[in-house]
Each structure stands twice: as structure tokens, then as C-alpha cells.
Amino acid sequence: MPPSKPSSRPLRADARRNQAHILEAAEAVFDTEGPSGSTEAIARRAGVAVGTVFRHFPTKADLIQAVFTARLQRLTDHAVQLQGAEDPGEAFLDFFLGWAELSATKLTFAEALIGEGVDVRALARQDAYLRMRQNLLQAVEGLLQRAQRAGRVRGDVGITELNALLIGTARALEQVRDDPDASARTLEVVLDGLRLRGAPPPDR
Amino acid sequence: MPPSKPSSRPLRADARRNQAHILEAAEAVFDTEGPSGSTEAIARRAGVAVGTVFRHFPTKADLIQAVFTARLQRLTDHAVQLQGAEDPGEAFLDFFLGWAELSATKLTFAEALIGEGVDVRALARQDAYLRMRQNLLQAVEGLLQRAQRAGRVRGDVGITELNALLIGTARALEQVRDDPDASARTLEVVLDGLRLRGAPPPDR
Amino acid sequence: MPPSKPSSRPLRADARRNQAHILEAAEAVFDTEGPSGSTEAIARRAGVAVGTVFRHFPTKADLIQAVFTARLQRLTDHAVQLQGAEDPGEAFLDFFLGWAELSATKLTFAEALIGEGVDVRALARQDAYLRMRQNLLQAVEGLLQRAQRAGRVRGDVGITELNALLIGTARALEQVRDDPDASARTLEVVLDGLRLRGAPPPDR
Amino acid sequence: MPPSKPSSRPLRADARRNQAHILEAAEAVFDTEGPSGSTEAIARRAGVAVGTVFRHFPTKADLIQAVFTARLQRLTDHAVQLQGAEDPGEAFLDFFLGWAELSATKLTFAEALIGEGVDVRALARQDAYLRMRQNLLQAVEGLLQRAQRAGRVRGDVGITELNALLIGTARALEQVRDDPDASARTLEVVLDGLRLRGAPPPDR
């Protein structure tokens, strides 16, 4: 996901490999230390020099954005893939759990950027992010509406509320990370509020 | 709340005033800029010199802790004061909303510390925090159990789950901060899951 | 010459001493290595830590500006002090030589800033510089006009041309720095062009 | 003009073309941004990759040197071509103006090197430059002596002083770049000092 020059020739094999390593390293470091994790640490973890990190992501904000964009992409893929599932309620539940699982321990894009003192440059580059977010929301909305039509989810929640609830639930589950029973009960409350009773405890 | 010298002589009047100013300033700055707000900024806002900040809070972690301890204290006070309310369901709801309101936009203790790279020293000093947290949990548990006995809250959630839900809800409400309707609907889902139906939208 | 807070309380004794050291060190380093001389080198030479340099001059551009402002101040002082001299021609010559001597090897303000990639902030702070420059020009104009009225300097050069000539001469003398005779002859040409014959060779 | 491999096989056509492009690009970039203009920028402007720049000029200092050598060569050519002019005074004046014009806005070799932190290696490689400089000086000396014999230039300036004056004049004219009248008057003073009265203002 190189931020600039969107349509230059494809990266050399090694460059692509490095880019992936950097992204993984950044994800790991940001998850551990928050967005204040240092570029140096990321480079070290990715097995490259700092300069390489900056060649791929000219700014720390770019790197943060890339990490979150990648995460959004994964969620979008999941949503799309569940699009054709048989049981709409099951599909919706599945996605809800997946998001909660994924987001646990992780930070939100906005939060990360706030922590970085976003500047104009960063904002200018964000339409990639906005588009991605749009994609995700559309895919999720599909799942939501099918589940609502099937009577499995209450009708008065829209994509906005769902989004908020997903993020909040992820945060709630963080708090009980090492108590699977509490985790299940906590999740149960939310699902119940959505009329999605009988959720199985997340298996981990 | 300087962690060292647990029972030194009481502070001089001006010193006590300074300490209060610093705490307020720190709360304001951390809320605005996150835990990476600079000590200098806090000192400036408190109308003192950096040295003074460090005399009262030997470490930035100490200051962060003090801010959160103060916040916990306020919550505890609220819980205790609701202890004797007539309607247990109402009391519980009241507290729930108060917490959500308070936490919105604010950062969690853990989060703040993570952002600061907590070290062992910091952890060792946290028993003041742990004690306070204990107090809060007890007070809240009181509210919860009364509400449960009154049949207003489902019986399978304990203080652990409640804590998680409160934090998560605060985070969820952050996401819809400027849409009062969505905010109400989001809150409704959670309260509904807790069997606390019919909550009025938070008035702001 | 602290750039910000123009009228705060006077600096502590040690701070003032350090500021002077830093300024001297900066002057020396910039003279040797041009404006790309590193802050670290300046700090080392001044016997302080980098942080101290930045406390006094928040930006490298500020430091460069301070160095040049100090230089302009010295020139202005010289011009003012020659204001009351008996022989206007002698006074003018004296000043001319002083400037040439001083400027030799040195860089111009503009040049230095160009080399630094001046930004808006820097420009905003430059009125101090502009005022100083104005002072200098006025003082020099006084010297020039007296010398012209005394018939010692040709009438068709104004302050603008003089300024250009002074800077150019300084640069010319740089080229023959280690050949006093050539230096004298070079200077002679310019003075002669100004009708200021018979200049003694600069004594160094 | 790569300093190493003095007599290697002649360059391939494309290589020679690249070399020329790089040289032009370097000249343009250095003129715009000073010697701190980046190699990358030069490569971009030349339409090649950085690697190519370094193949032709193993060091940035080499590139700077090449740029200035090229400039000297042009001056030398000019001097040689004026060698046979009818009016020695006119020829000399012509050359003087040409140099001043050329040098205006541009940086001197020494200056550029200073800005780069020249090291011993660089100095060791400079004989190409020294030879060229020698050529130029000889050509100019020819012009000078003819003009002196024709009584158009004072006899006590030699090539050394002339060199200094030329550089200084270029610098002086820079200061009045956008005021043609002041420019003419400034130049007049110098030419007058050389006994080269009545010079026409440079036509630009």
C-alpha cells in the first residue's frame, strides 16, 4: 500500500517482501506500544534499516494509516465473504465476533492519528482510507440488513450504531481478555441487546 | 498524591493549592492531547514551573496515575452517594450513564500507561491505585446487586462484566458523539441487553 | 537576543553567559563551515548540551538570524561611533575597511537563510532583523553623505550601491586573504573608483 | 569529467549523453538550491536513476567540481575567443561583464566545497580543476595585459587582483539584481577604479 505514486510499476520482489515485513512489524509494535511505538523499533523488528521504512512510508502517519487500512481490508474481505452465507443471523454473528476478536487490543485509526498530531499532508492522503472505510461499511450494511430482514437483529440499529457497538464491544472484551467466562457473558449482553441471543462463547 | 513519603507532614497551604492546580491542569491537558501532553504544558496551565510539577509528582507516570485516581475517586463518590437512592434500578442507571458520560473522550488508565512505556517502578507504586479501584468496585457492586435483587438487571452479570461493559459503552458512545439519536439508540442496545429497558437518552 | 517573549524578565546570569557562548560558537562554526554547520558542533564548541542551544534559539534559523543580527549590531555601533569624527573622508574610509574586514570570510544573512530552507515562521520573526538593518543603513547613510559633501566620495553612489560594493569588496578580499599586497591593491581599485584614493593597506 | 580512470575507453554514446544531462541537471539544481541540492533531485531532473549519477561522478564533491570545471571552461572559451578582438579595452570589458553576468546568482567552487565538508580525498582529486583554472588564468592574463598595454587598464593590477575583483563584483551585482540603475552605477565604480571608464550598463 505505497501511499504515493499509486500506479507506478510494481515493486521489485525484495521491495514487496520488505514492505510486507514492515507492515507486519508496524502492526505488532503499534499493538504493543500504541502509535507512539518508534520507527526504529519497527525497523528492527522488520529486519531492515530505518531508511527503508521511510522509503516505503515517507511519514510515520503514512505507516499508521497503512496499518489500519490493511486491517480494514481484512475486515472488508471477511464481510464480503460472508455475504453469501445461508443463515443471515449466523453470518452476522460470525462477522460481529470476528471484528471483536480482531479489534481486541488494537487501536482505532482516529485514535492513532490523534496521538500523532495529524497534519495537513496526512489529511490530504486520507481519501484512500475513506474509500476503504466506505467499502467496509457497505459490506457490513449488507450483512446487517439481511439479518434484520430475517428477524434476527432489531430493526432500529443502523450501520452507525452497529459501528459504535462493534468498537465498544471490542474494547469491552479487552477488559476481560483472560477470563473466557466473563468474556462470554459480556458479549452475551450486547448480542442480547441486539436480539442476537444464544451466541456461543468465542472459542479461544 | 505523591506516592513517596506516605505520611509526611501536611503540605503547606500554597503547596496544597499548587498540587490541586497541577492536577486540574494535567487532567485538562491529558484530555486534550492524550498522555503525550508535555509536562511543560501542564506546568504552564497550572501557573507553576516544571520543577514544581516534579516536586509534587516525581514522575510523569505518577502524575498520570494521580489524574486517574482522582477520576476514580469521583466515580466512587458518585456510587456511594447513589447507594441510598430509592429506586435501585434508577440509581444503577444513573451511575451507568454518569460513567459513560465521564469516560467519553477520556483515556483509560491502562491505555495512558501503555502510551508512556510503564516500567517496573511505576507498577510497584500502583497500590494506591489498586486500593482506589477496589473501593470503586465495591461501591458499584452494591449498586449492581441492589438493582439485580430488584429485578432490574439480569442476574448473570457480575462486577467484572459490568466494568467491561461500562468501559466498552463509553468507547461506543464516543463514536457517535455528535449524533444524539444514534447515541441514544446505541446506549439503548446495551441497557436492553442488561434488561435495563427504557433508558432516556443522555441529555446533552 | 532571545527571539520569543521580547520583554520577559532578564535572564539569569548563567543563562546569559551560556547564550553568549552559544552565539560566539555559532559565529565561529558558521564562519568555518557555512550555515550547514551542525547544531551539535555549535553546542560542543559552546560547552553546553544541544538542548541548551535549542532553549535559547528554538530553531536553527533563529540561531542563524541571531548571529547575523549581532553582526549587524556591531557594524551599526561602529558607524554610529564614527558619526562624530572630524574628517568625514577618513571616517567613511574607516567604516568601509571595518566592514570589509568583518565581512571577510563571512556569509550574508540572506544566503544563510536560503541555505536553510526558510519557512514562514522564520519570515514572521524577521522584523527584528529588518529594523536592525534599517538602523544600520541610516547610520551608514549619514557617514556617506558627510563624505560626499566633503567631496571625498563621488556623488552618484547611494546607500544601495554602497551596500552592494561593501559586500562585493568583502568577497573580493576573501580571495586574496593571504596575500596582503594583493589585498591592498584590490581594495585600492574599489576605493579609487569611489574617489577615496590613498587608502592604506588594511593592517593584518 | 569523472576524475578516476583518466584514459579509459571512450564512453558509449548513451553514457556520454547521460553524463551531459547529469551535468546540466546538477548545474540547474545547484543554482537553485545551493550545493545542498540533493543527488536524487539531480538524477530526477536528468531523467536517470541515482545509481547512474554515482557511476559518472563517484562522489558529490566530484559532481560539484565537474559543474564548476564546466563553468570555468566556458569562461576560458570566452576569454580565448576574445583574444583576437580589435579593441583590447573593449575585449577586456566584454569579458569582465561576461564573468560578472555568469557568476551572478551562482556559487563559487570554494564555497560549494566548504558547504559540503570537503575531505582529503576530494582535495587530492582536484588537479583537473587546478589545471583548468590555470588555463583560464592564462587566457585572462592575455586579455588583461593587452588592455594594460593599450592604456585602458591601470598597470598595478595583476591576474590575482583581477580575479578577486571579478568575483567580488559578481557578488556586488547580485545585491542589486533587480535595480538596473543601481546595478549600472555599482559596476561603474569598479570599472572606474580599473580606469575602464564609460562602461555601458549591462543590458538586461
Add this chain to the structure above:
DNA sequence: CATGAATGAGGCTTCATTCAT
């Protein structure tokens, strides 16, 4: 030969913390 990715030293700047005044 050209390309452009990788390297890593070095530059500027911030900021928690210490300590002389």
C-alpha cells in the same frame, strides 16, 4: 551499464528529569 531499493550516519528537535539559583 542502468535501475532503484537498502543502508545508516547524522541532522534537527522534543521532552522528562535534574539541579543550581
Add this chain to the structure above:
DNA sequence: CATGAATGAAGCCTCATTCAT
């Protein structure tokens, strides 16, 4: 006790130079 100057590690970023492709 308060002040605010000094310290210096650490962060982000640039760029000359090297080297695999």
C-alpha cells in the same frame, strides 16, 4: 519550596553512498 536553565537520550526524517537485480 519554587524557579526555570541545563541535560541528554530518543524520536523523526534526509541523503550520500552501496549493491542486488
